[in-house]
Amino acid sequence: MTSDAKPLWLRLAPAIFLLLWSGGFSFAKFGLANAEPITFLALRYLLVLAVLLPIALAVRPPLPKRRADWGHLVVVGFLMQAVYFGLSYYAFHLGVSAGGVALIVALQPILVALIVPWSSGEKVPALRWLGLLLGLGGAGLVIASRSSVEIASQLGILAAVGALLGITVATLYEKRFGLHHHPVTSNTVQYAVGLAAVLPLAYFTEAMEVTWSLELGIALGYLVVGNSLISVTLLLAMIRHGEAARVSALFFLVPPMAALMAWGLIGETLPPLAWAGMALAAGGVALVGRPGPRARRV
Numbered sequence: 001m002t003s004d005a006k007p008l009w010l011r012l013a014p015a016i017f018l019l020l021w022s023g024g025f026s027f028a029k030f031g032l033a034n035a036e037p038i039t040f041l042a043l044r045y046l047l048v049l050a051v052l053l054p055i056a057l058a059v060r061p062p063l064p065k066r067r068a069d070w071g072h073l074v075v076v077g078f079l080m081q082a083v084y085f086g087l088s089y090y091a092f093h094l095g096v097s098a099g100g101v102a103l104i105v106a107l108q109p110i111l112v113a114l115i116v117p118w119s120s121g122e123k124v125p126a127l128r129w130l131g132l133l134l135g136l137g138g139a140g141l142v143i144a145s146r147s148s149v150e151i152a153s154q155l156g157i158l159a160a161v162g163a164l165l166g167i168t169v170a171t172l173y174e175k176r177f178g179l180h181h182h183p184v185t186s187n188t189v190q191y192a193v194g195l196a197a198v199l200p201l202a203y204f205t206e207a208m209e210v211t212w213s214l215e216l217g218i219a220l221g222y223l224v225v226g227n228s229l230i231s232v233t234l235l236l237a238m239i240r241h242g243e244a245a246r247v248s249a250l251f252f253l254v255p256p257m258a259a260l261m262a263w264g265l266i267g268e269t270l271p272p273l274a275w276a277g278m279a280l281a282a283g284g285v286a287l288v289g290r291p292g293p294r295a296r297r298v
Contacts, residue, residue, distance in 0.1 A: 010241055014250055017234040020226040022257035025098035027227075028089060031219035034211040037089035038202040043210065045081065045195040047220060048228045052188045061182035072177040073189045076170050080232065081194025083166030086201075087159045094156030099142075102255040104160040106139040109251055111168045131287025134280055135252030141277025142256045174239045183233050191228065252281045 031040050064070050091101050109132050202208055210216070256278035 006241070010237070013234045013238050017231055017238065018250055018253055018257055019261075020231045021235075022102075022254050023261055024223060024227040024231070025102055025254075025258050026261065027219045027222040029092060029098050030215050031223065032089065032092050034213055034216040034219075036202070036206040036208070037093040038086060038198050039206050039208045039210065041085055041089055042195060042199045042202045044220060044223050044228065045191050045198065047224045048191045049188070049195060051224065051229065052184060052191065056184050056188050059182075059184055061184045063185060064181060069181070070189070072173070073181065073186055074193050075177075076174050076236075077190030077193035078197060079166050079170035079173065081190055082197035084163050084170065085194070086198055087163035087166060091156045091159040091163065094159060096156040096160055098258065099255060100157075101160045101163070102258050103139055104157070105164050105167065106136060106251050106255055107164055108168050108171070110136060111164070112171055115168075115172055127287055131284045132252075133284070134287065135284030138277045138279070138281025138284055139252050139255040141280060142259050142274045145271045145273035145277060171239060174236055180240060183237075186236065187229065187233060190232075250285065253285055256281050 028040075031044075034040075035043065064073065088101055088105070092098065113129065113132050256274070259274055260278065
C-alpha cells in the first residue's frame with residue numbers, strides 16, 4: 001500500500017495556499033486603514049464564525065471524542081489565530097511594512113527544521129538544509145530589492161518576531177498532536193478560540209471604532225474566505241499529510257509571491273534583483289520538496 005497516490009486536492013493545495021496566503025498581507029493593510037488591528041481581527045473572526053456556525057449546524061460534523069483532542073484544537077487555535085495573526089496585525093499597525101512582516105515570518109522553516117527532529121522525530125536531510133537556506137536568501141533578496149523593510153518601530157519588529165514564534169510553535173504542535181478532525185469542527189473551534197482571545201483585548205486596549213467602506217468590505221471578504229476558510233484549512237491539512245519542514249518551506253515563497261501580486265495588481269515595479277530572488281527562493285523550495293532518503297521504520 002503506497003501512500004504516494006495523493007488526492008488531487010492535496011497536490012494542488014500548495015499552489016492554492018501560496019496564492020491566497022500571499023494576498024492576505026496586502027488585504028490586511030487595506031483593512032487596517034479602516035480599523036484598529038485587534039478590532040479588525042475580532043471583526044474578521046466574527047464573520048468567519050457567522051459563516052461556519054450555520055454550516056456546522058447543517059452538516060453536524062463529528063466532534064472530538066476525548067478532552068485532550070479538544071485541548072489540542074484550542075492550543076493550535078490560540079497560537080494561530082490570536083498569537084500569529086494578532087501580532088502580525090499589530091506589527092502592521094506599528095509601521096512595519098507587509099514585506100517586512102512577510103520576510104520575518106519567512107524565517108519559520110529554519111526554526112521548524114531546527115526543532116522538528118526533537119519534537120516529532122522527523123529527519124531533515126542536508127540537501128533540504130541547503131534548500132531552506134537558499135529559500136531564505138531568495139526571500140531576503142526580494143524584500144531588500146524593494147527597500148520594503150523599514151524598521152519604523154522596534155516594538156513592531158518585536159511583534160513580527162512574536163508572530164513568527166506563534167506560527168512556528170503552532171506548526172510543530174499540529175504536526176505532533178493534530179488529528180484528522182472534520183475541517184468544519186476544527187475551524188469552528190479554532191476561530192471561536194481566536195475570537196474569545198482577541199475580543200476582550202480589543203475592548204480593553206482599543207476604541208473599537210470602524211470606518212465602514214467598500215475597501216473594508218473587500219478586505220474582510222478576502223480575509224474571511226481566502227485566508228480564514230481556505231488557506232488555514234489547507235495549511236493544517238498539508239501539515240497533517242506531509243513533513244513539517246517541507247510544508248513550512250512554502251513560506252519562503254510568500255514574500256516573493258506577495259511582491260509579484262503587488263506588481264500585477266497595483267503596478268509596483270519589480271527590479272531585476274527581485275526576480276533573481278524569486279528564482280532563488282523557488283529553487284530552495286524545490287530542493288526542500290524533493291523526496292528524502294527512505295525513512296527507517298523502527
